[in-house]
Amino acid sequence: DTGVSQNPRHKITKRGQNVTFRCDPISEHNRLYWYRQTLGQGPEFLTYFQNEAQLEKSRLLSDRFSAERPKGSFSTLEIQRTEQGDSAMYLCASSLEEGGLDYGYTFGSGTRLTVV
Amino acid sequence: AQSVTQPDIHITVSEGASLELRCNYSYGATPYLFWYVQSPGQGLQLLLKYFSGDTLVQGIKGFEAEFKRSQSSFNLRKPSVHWSDAAEYFCAVYAGNMLTFGGGTRLMVKP
Numbered sequence: 001d002t003g004v005s006q007n008p009r010h011k012i013t014k015r016g017q018n019v020t021f022r023c024d025p026i027s028e029h030n031r032l033y034w035y036r037q038t039l040g041q042g043p044e045f046l047t048y049f050q051n052e053a054q055l056e057k058s059r060l061l062s063d064r065f066s067a068e069r070p071k072g073s074f075s076t077l078e079i080q081r082t083e084q085g086d087s088a089m090y091l092c093a094s095s096l097e098e099g100g101l102d103y104g105y106t107f108g109s110g111t112r113l114t115v116v
Numbered sequence: 117a118q119s120v121t122q123p124d125i126h127i128t129v130s131e132g133a134s135l136e137l138r139c140n141y142s143y144g145a146t147p148y149l150f151w152y153v154q155s156p157g158q159g160l161q162l163l164l165k166y167f168s169g170d171t172l173v174q175g176i177k178g179f180e181a182e183f184k185r186s187q188s189s190f191n192l193r194k195p196s197v198h199w200s201d202a203a204e205y206f207c208a209v210y211a212g213n214m215l216t217f218g219g220g221t222r223l224m225v226k227p
């Protein structure tokens with residue numbers, strides 16, 4: 001297992017276009033998280049999945065954002081009608097949760113989105 | 117709601133000097149606490165974590181952190197800094213099924 005993989009590493013898009021990012025978690029991990037990180041800030045929680053179920057979404061996740069995790073494996077994050085304020089690093093993480101204890105996240109290298 | 121404060125945005129230390137990065141958290145129950153390191157353009161790597169038990173926890177790369185409940189702190193320390201430690205460091209608290217991060221401390225190392 002090579003850890004958490006995110007694709008693409010970089011994405012430049014024009015304002016108003018739709019973009020989709022992919023995250024492949026560590027295979028035995030049952031939780032998958034999406035975070036957004038802007039320059040000079042800590043990562044901010046967007047949403048998370050327990051297996052295929054999306055259990056929580058931040059109010060940062062506007063209607064233009066949607067995330068899926070079909071079959072509890074990889075996940076996609078789509079942003080529709082991108083805006084310049086969406087420019088950020090999008091981080092995916094996975095973890096193993098057992099008995100109410102989460103043993104710590106493993107992060108991917110992120111997808112850097114630039115909206116021009 | 118939980119929160120994490122890292123009071124120092126930037127810290128510069130000389131190579132070989134000791135290091136302490138401050139972290140204060142706000143959470144009503146027993147916290148699960150983490151320190152992560154991030155190199156430019158990269159994801160976050162876990163340095164160490166505290167769940168319970170011994171309040172002094174050891175991590176990778178020679179880092180350690182001490183949990184002090186009375187001060188709501190979880191400061192990160194290293195006795196002798198190497199140039200390769202230059203990076204951004206994030207403290208985080210796990211609560212409500214998510215990690216909440218502080219704003220980070222950027223560490224610069226002088227030769």
